[in-house]
Amino acid sequence: MKLTEAKQQFISSWGAFGTHWGINRTMAQIHALLLVSVDPITQDDIMEQLTISRGNVNMNIRDLIGWGLVERVIITGERKEYFTAEKDIWKVATKIIKERKKRELDPMIKLLAQLENVEGDKKDKDIKQFTEVIGGIKKLGSQADKLLDVMVKAEENWFTGSVLKIFK
Amino acid sequence: MKLTEAKQQFISSWGAFGTHWGINRTMAQIHALLLVSVDPITQDDIMEQLTISRGNVNMNIRDLIGWGLVERVIITGERKEYFTAEKDIWKVATKIIKERKKRELDPMIKLLAQLENVEGDKKDKDIKQFTEVIGGIKKLGSQADKLLDVMVKAEENWFTGSVLKIFK
DNA sequence: CTGAATTTTCAAAATAAATTGAAAGCTAAT
DNA sequence: ATTAGCTTTCAATTTATTTTGAAAATTCAG
Known part of the structure; x- marks a missing residue:
């Protein structure tokens, strides 16, 4: 080509x-x-x-x-x-991550935190299931948020290295 | 509420x-x-x-x-x-990751691999820059691909644990 | 200050994506 | 074998998004 x-x-x-x-x-x-x-x-x-x-x-x-x-x-x-x-792809990636995190992930986590405080008996079947689902998403989102924070602060070779290390 | x-x-x-x-x-x-x-x-x-x-x-x-x-x-x-x-959010996330990887990331990496083989003198300024950019994206994509593979195969607590470990 | 070059804005037009609803296709009970 | 009950399909319509292009705004040289 x-x-x-x-x-x-x-x-x-x-x-x-x-x-x-x-x-x-x-x-x-x-x-x-x-x-x-x-x-x-x-x-x-x-x-x-x-x-x-x-x-x-x-x-x-x-x-x-x-x-x-x-x-x-x-x-x-x-x-x-x-x-x-910007031609450095690692920089491009971190900028995109940082920006999307700020624009989408952070507001989502904030919303979920509010929804978790639904009023009513926590032992009620419906309320329990709802808070469990919402809490689960919030936890996953927060975890992803932290991981992305670390990635953004790290150097590219940290990313490469860590991934390879996982494979032993 | x-x-x-x-x-x-x-x-x-x-x-x-x-x-x-x-x-x-x-x-x-x-x-x-x-x-x-x-x-x-x-x-x-x-x-x-x-x-x-x-x-x-x-x-x-x-x-x-x-x-x-x-x-x-x-x-x-x-x-x-x-x-x-499916109510288990970790399972939901891994299914989405697996599916989007297959539908979008994998084909993208395949395409980039093809584009890397552009014909012409590798020392030519234009060709060099092009293959560098494409190669960079491909490398990043492959790395992400591997990381996601590991995540999908892992348990949720692996994810939680690893992230926390990074923070010491 | 003037006006030519360039950038920015935004209402209108074009395009793309999502949605409807009615007809066709199934399925299971009789 | 028939049909009522439910699911699926898809052409037509509606809605949402993107794009245009000309006017307004800005910038800068003289």
């Missing part, structure tokens, strides 16, 4: 994968394009390469910047803004 | 969370309803409680069964089918 074809394939597949994870297809594609672009590129470059509108590029780029995955680059002498993506 | 209100809250929030993870809102709500229902319930019960159509319930229930999260229950003497959800 040729490089151009491979890049194209990567961009389109990355977009498809994104949709399975609650990520907008175009955002994932823009991210993919920036990942495989050696030098910073402009909004016009992105519009052209992915054949999407200016507004679309602009909104998604800002989202990606919000996720800390892309940043603006000022090129002296140039009027236009250039963009570049 | 009263039990009925808490259940309602859980169902609607669980549905909302689902959408952030690429899961259809209604499927998540049906799952939530089954999680907090002590006894098995019928399609009609679900239709009524969530005010959704028969077809919708049927399709999503079948999907949930496909994920191994819900199962049919035959109640002797009853003509209707009843449904019940």
Whole structure:
């Protein structure tokens, strides 16, 4: 496979994968394009390469910047803004984990904690089952939360090493 | 908060969370309803409680069964089918992990492996950067894959224990 | 300050995804 | 073999999400 074809394939597949994870297809594609672009590129470059509108590029780029995955680059002498993506995949992963944890996992745990305090007789069959299920999810969520915290703070080789160690 | 209100809250929030993870809102709500229902319930019960159509319930229930999260229950003497959800959250989590790994992570790693074999001079700047990025994602994906494999095979207390151990 | 270049916004349009409901398909009892 | 009771399917509709593109806002050079 040729490089151009491979890049194209990567961009389109990355977009498809994104949709399975609650990520907008175009955002994932823009991210993919920036990942495989050696030098910073402009909004016009992105519009052209992915054949999407200016507004679309602009909104998604800002989202990606919000996720800390892309940043603006000022090129002296140039009027236009250039963009570049973080290429270190471990950093990309930790940023995504950190952000999703904050946006989704943390609020969920908070909600579950509230639901656990349902009023009524704790010995009642229905209440018992409800608090057990909610408590179980909360516990699992908190555990995952802690694990992800450790991962985010750790170095990539910690991840690699620990996993391999588990296998002996 | 009263039990009925808490259940309602859980169902609607669980549905909302689902959408952030690429899961259809209604499927998540049906799952939530089954999680907090002590006894098995019928399609009609679900239709009524969530005010959704028969077809919708049927399709999503079948999907949930496909994920191994819900199962049919035959109640002797009853003509209707009843449904019940796995209540052990650890089992729920491992089933979801196993299934998403198979459906999404594994194919992604396979694709990346193909893209790594892009033809051309490995010293070429563009090719080098491309294979580095793809290789990095593949490595991270494989590592995650292995970690998830271990988790799925392990017991819940392994997860809890290991995490706590990391904290010393 | 002026205006050309560029970025941002957002209502409207297009597209994609979820939902309905009625018809068709089963199944089990008689 | 018939049929009532229940389940499944899927084309049509509704709803939700994404995308567009032109206008407004911003930026910066002269």
